[in-house]
Amino acid sequence: MIDDTVQVPDGTALATDVCIVGAGAAGITLALELADSGLQVLLVESGGLEAEDAVQKLYEGQVADERLHSAPHRYRQRRFGGSTTIWGGRCAPLDPIDFEARDYVSASGWPIDLSDLLPFYPRANRICEAGEFEYRASAAFQRPLQPMIEGLNSEHFTTDSLERFSCPTDFGGRYAHRLRASANVRVLLHANLTQINFHPNRTAVHSVLLQTLDRKRISVECRQLVLAAGGLEVVRILLANRDAWPDGVGNSHDLVGRYYMCHIAGTIGTLKQPGRDRVWHNYDVTDDGIYCRRRLALTPETQRKLRIGNFIGRLHHPRITDPQHRTAVLSALQLAKGLISYEYGKRLHGGEAMTWGTWARHVGNVLGGVGELFAFGHHMARDRFLAARKFPSVIVKSTAGHYSLDFHAEQEPNAASRVQLSQERDELGVPRLLIDWRYTALDVETVRAAVQLFAQDIAGSGIGVFEYDPQSIETEITRYGAYGGHHLGTARMGRDPRTSVVDPQCRVHGIDNLFVAGGAVFPTSSQANPTLSIVALAVRLAAHLRATAGSIRPSVIASADAVAP
Numbered sequence: 001m002i003d004d005t006v007q008v009p010d011g012t013a014l015a016t017d018v019c020i021v022g023a024g025a026a027g028i029t030l031a032l033e034l035a036d037s038g039l040q041v042l043l044v045e046s047g048g049l050e051a052e053d054a055v056q057k058l059y060e061g062q063v064a065d066e067r068l069h070s071a072p073h074r075y076r077q078r079r080f081g082g083s084t085t086i087w088g089g090r091c092a093p094l095d096p097i098d099f100e101a102r103d104y105v106s107a108s109g110w111p112i113d114l115s116d117l118l119p120f121y122p123r124a125n126r127i128c129e130a131g132e133f134e135y136r137a138s139a140a141f142q143r144p145l146q147p148m149i150e151g152l153n154s155e156h157f158t159t160d161s162l163e164r165f166s167c168p169t170d171f172g173g174r175y176a177h178r179l180r181a182s183a184n185v186r187v188l189l190h191a192n193l194t195q196i197n198f199h200p201n202r203t204a205v206h207s208v209l210l211q212t213l214d215r216k217r218i219s220v221e222c223r224q225l226v227l228a229a230g231g232l233e234v235v236r237i238l239l240a241n242r243d244a245w246p247d248g249v250g251n252s253h254d255l256v257g258r259y260y261m262c263h264i265a266g267t268i269g270t271l272k273q274p275g276r277d278r279v280w281h282n283y284d285v286t287d288d289g290i291y292c293r294r295r296l297a298l299t300p301e302t303q304r305k306l307r308i309g310n311f312i313g314r315l316h317h318p319r320i321t322d323p324q325h326r327t328a329v330l331s332a333l334q335l336a337k338g339l340i341s342y343e344y345g346k347r348l349h350g351g352e353a354m355t356w357g358t359w360a361r362h363v364g365n366v367l368g369g370v371g372e373l374f375a376f377g378h379h380m381a382r383d384r385f386l387a388a389r390k391f392p393s394v395i396v397k398s399t400a401g402h403y404s405l406d407f408h409a410e411q412e413p414n415a416a417s418r419v420q421l422s423q424e425r426d427e428l429g430v431p432r433l434l435i436d437w438r439y440t441a442l443d444v445e446t447v448r449a450a451v452q453l454f455a456q457d458i459a460g461s462g463i464g465v466f467e468y469d470p471q472s473i474e475t476e477i478t479r480y481g482a483y484g485g486h487h488l489g490t491a492r493m494g495r496d497p498r499t500s501v502v503d504p505q506c507r508v509h510g511i512d513n514l515f516v517a518g519g520a521v522f523p524t525s526s527q528a529n530p531t532l533s534i535v536a537l538a539v540r541l542a543a544h545l546r547a548t549a550g551s552i553r554p555s556v557i558a559s560a561d562a563v564a565p
């Protein structure tokens with residue numbers, strides 16, 4: 001059933017077995033997995049079925065340095081479906097090395113390993129609509145594929161590693177009908193969790209208070225509470241609730257909001273190939289129609305030997321802002337930048353200003369390539385805008401055989417990289433966020449070493465040259481700031497309450513029935529985009545909730561009154 005608080009009178013008191021807060025990738029997955037479980041499930045979502053300015057404003061907050069991190073109401077979406085309403089759909093699982101405690105990556109190590117998540121990945125892959133759970137090109141494709149870089153001889157990188165693309169599936173649009181039809185799941189739209197009430201002993205949640213923008217208050221008594229509000233908002237919820245826990249919920253050791261990670265991403269250098277173009281940087285399509293792309297993945301042996309983080313690279317079109325690429329499509333995208341949404345425009349062209357001279361050269365490129373533009377327009381209309389499964393991105397073959405290297409690397413956990421509460425409050429009286437994202441010397445070193453190896457391998461293979469300025473690494477990784485949509489590490493998972501916020505089952509240490517679902521629990525970021533793993537963790541958490549639903553101590557559930565709202 002999907003309800004809206006419009007239909008619920010002020011002062012209503014509800015009760016449920018499981019209350020899930022936030023209907024994004026994590027929350028919707030949990031609700032789907034708990035459908036037909038016999039448990040009563042309430043999925044509470046701040047937004048409605050469409051984007052609304054007043055709701056989105058609840059996401060506003062402050063950033064310590066806007067050059068390094070976008071304002072928090074940009075990029076994220078506060079509505080049913082969460083940020084999957086605009087995500088790119090790139091899926092990749094975590095690598096075995098991501099779970100290891102590595103002495104050269106501070107605060108690294110998960111309390112679980114890949115074998116704990118593997119049983120849940122195939123299902124997560126299906127929920128993300130990314131086909132079979134097979135991320136090795138050699139196993140996913142029975143037919144021979146054109147080499148990614150013909151003649152590349154490297155012991156540092158593998159090109160067998162795949163990323164697969166979701167439709168991209170908007171979890172709201174795709175799964176609303178299943179939730180609507182479910183007998184035991186009720187979705188409540190336009191409901192914001194603003195307060196968590198504990199039993200007097202403080203070790204179990206009793207109920208939550210939901211508020212609406214039109215000032216209704218609804219209480220929900222619940223046996224289990226799951227915060228699936230996204231990696232930034234979970235911090236806000238935990239830190240803003242100080243009635244029972246003066247430092248914030250789960251924050252006895254001042255860890256909530258610390259170790260905030262995104263990914264270290266950027267585009268660097270130019271691969272130049274004498275003679276013919278040996279690069280295949282386009283998508284390969286599986287027999288069941290899934291777009292896949294191969295990457296240059298730094299091997300775990302190389303990471304350990306060089307004592308650097310995880311890293312992948314893809315070959316990419318030349319930098320779009322520079323008209324020297326002489327490519328009509330890229331110039332047209334540069335000239336049309338006002339029409340491209342913030343999330344994608346920022347990475348395509350950044351905030352770089354255009355001079356009249358540059359503008360004129362872009363126009364020249366466009367006029368010189370009208371046929372190319374027409375073909376591109378036709379391809380995008382057919383394969384992206386009109387297709388149910390969308391062609392994932394702009395792929396432009398370079399006429400000169402020039403490519404840049406697009407990288408996506410692990411960010412080292414760092415306690416000083418932090419999300420806190422600011423002095424400002426939102427419409428509902430909840431403190432807004434203050435985000436101070438920071439990167440470390442190891443983050444720069446990971447990219448520096450990997451790019452250097454790539455240049456060496458290209459030269460050593462005798463297939464061209466990769467030109468880049470080694471002094472520009474830090475500039476390139478900060479050019480567009482932190483990778484905007486990935487919010488990780490703010491409620492990290494671990495066994496020790498002194499160094500982590502949630503336990504291996506994603507339960508907040510010391511609180512029997514409070515769980516966190518989403519990227520907040522990642523102790524390290526990996527190179528991989530996070531959503532597939534967020535969904536796998538949510539499938540795993542749902543299995544845990546199903547198995548333990550009856551085991552919440554009745555004495556706690558039936559105990560004396562809650563801390564009054």
Ligand SMILES: Cc1cc2nc3c(=O)[nH]c(=O)nc-3n(C[C@H](O)[C@H](O)[C@H](O)COP(=O)(O)OP(=O)(O)OC[C@H]3O[C@@H](n4cnc5c(N)ncnc54)[C@H](O)[C@@H]3O)c2cc1C
Nearest residue numbers: 022024025026046082083088089090193230485518529531
């Ligand atoms: C432009 C963009 C592109 C991306 N591309 C990719 C990609 O290619 N691959 C990938 O893996 N990831 C990508 N991501 C990241 C991906 O969108 C997130 O990892 C994913 O959406 C996280 O899911 P979530 O459920 O944890 O959080 P969200 O999707 O953020 O959902 C959280 C939900 O909680 C609700 N909520 C928040 N606070 C409250 C409250 N107090 N009360 C009630 N409800 C609340 C919100 O309204 C929202 O619906 C991208 C993100 C963006 C922005």
